[in-house]
């Protein structure tokens with residue numbers, strides 16, 4: 467071993483001396499002795515290894531530098547893995563970014579039940595055991611016109627449970643045009659098989675007729691099912707059987723008709739200048755015996771799967787053990803109930819429900835945000851990037867209204883230099899993601915684009931730009 471390496475190894479501070487350093491005493495106060503000691507050992511171990519591997523030619527091994535690294539590692543470990551981000555991707559209900567943002571009313575309701583005991587399954591009037599569904603059922607009945615309602619962890623669970631409860635060991639005809647895959651693992655044929663029912667494909671990809679369903683029905687048929695093609699649209703020479711007609715066919719044969727709406731808007735979105743999406747009450751009015759839909763798509767609430775419809779069918783679903791295995795947690799029930807309460811006053815909905823507010827935001831208002839943010843971004847980045855505001859199109863997301871786009875504005879950053887453009891854009895996107903509140907945008911067409919439709923807290927966005935690493 468060369469001498470220089472030996473002497474440098476010997477000058478690495480000891481764990482004990484570091485633990486006595488005033489700056490480390492502060493860290494111990496904050497993070498605890500155990501975690502601090504463990505990270506000090508780790509940092510020193512890495513440093514000694516680097517010294518050995520480089521014949522002692524390692525950077526600064528002074529106490530201050532070591533303490534800085536320990537402090538940074540402790541901070542990183544204390545940071546929650548799941549945290550807030552700015553969603554500037556242009557997809558409002560982004561599944562990977564947590565879908566719908568919740569209103570203050572929901573957050574307050576969640577805190578109230580999360581921090582103490584609640585009447586989750588307890589009837590305050592009689593003092594007897596109660597049912598957790600009651601906190602949401604009445605509201606859902608009012609808002610959809612359905613006889614009964616129940617709820618589970620998400621819509622995938624709602625579909626699975628409905629099929630398992632009503633169609634196990636029986637046949638379910640579904641149009642070939644509706645055998646959808648949603649977000650990877652949710653595929654109608656797979657769900658059917660796992661739920662224990664036999665999928666009977668009817669019609670073709672582009673055309674399915676009433677007679678296709680009628681011919682498929684036999685004594686083993688449990689029900690007719692329609693799946694809303696949420697994330698794509700079939701155009702051209704197409705034909706589908708509408709809900710009303712499917713309900714009639716089903717009822718003529720004494721079987722239920724169920725429809726999986728996916729997004730399940732509770733109100734007519736066109737009132738807010740958005741494209742029309744079939745509503746739950748329309749499906750019920752059209753004769754659906756059960757409707758399943760998500761809580762965190764267009765409804766704008768927490769992750770949940772909602773099942774509304776005929777009382778006898780809902781009762782059957784509630785008795786199924788899978789209902790117990792997929793039931794909602796009290797915090798989610800509190801949030802869902804608070805969100806549904808907002809729907810009781812549709813006049814104020816657009817200001818109080820963030821998901822709807824963002825979807826209905828005017829492009830003039832968004833242009834204003836883009837202009838202000840472009841000024842802030844140009845201050846930091848104009849040396850290497852052209853900063854412009856440009857019209858763009860937002861998507862609703864979560865498979866809702868797949869072909870419709872919403873007029874929006876983006877701040878667009880383009881590298882000034884042609885050379886190494888791709889790498890620079892990648893690094894820029896990475897730099898934005900490394901901010902305390904990560905900013906998620908999109909790299910496309912040789913530019914980094916930030917659709918500011920979902921940017922409401924401009925101050926928090928601008929404030930942290932000073933921490934943007936150089937790229």
Ligand SMILES: *Cc1c(COP(=O)(O)O)cnc(C)c1O
Pocket residue numbers: 620621622623625648652693694695696697726727728729759760761770771864865
């Ligand atoms: C989104 C969707 C689902 C799955 O809903 P999750 O709430 O994500 O589980 C099922 N069916 C349709 C038609 C959908 O659009």
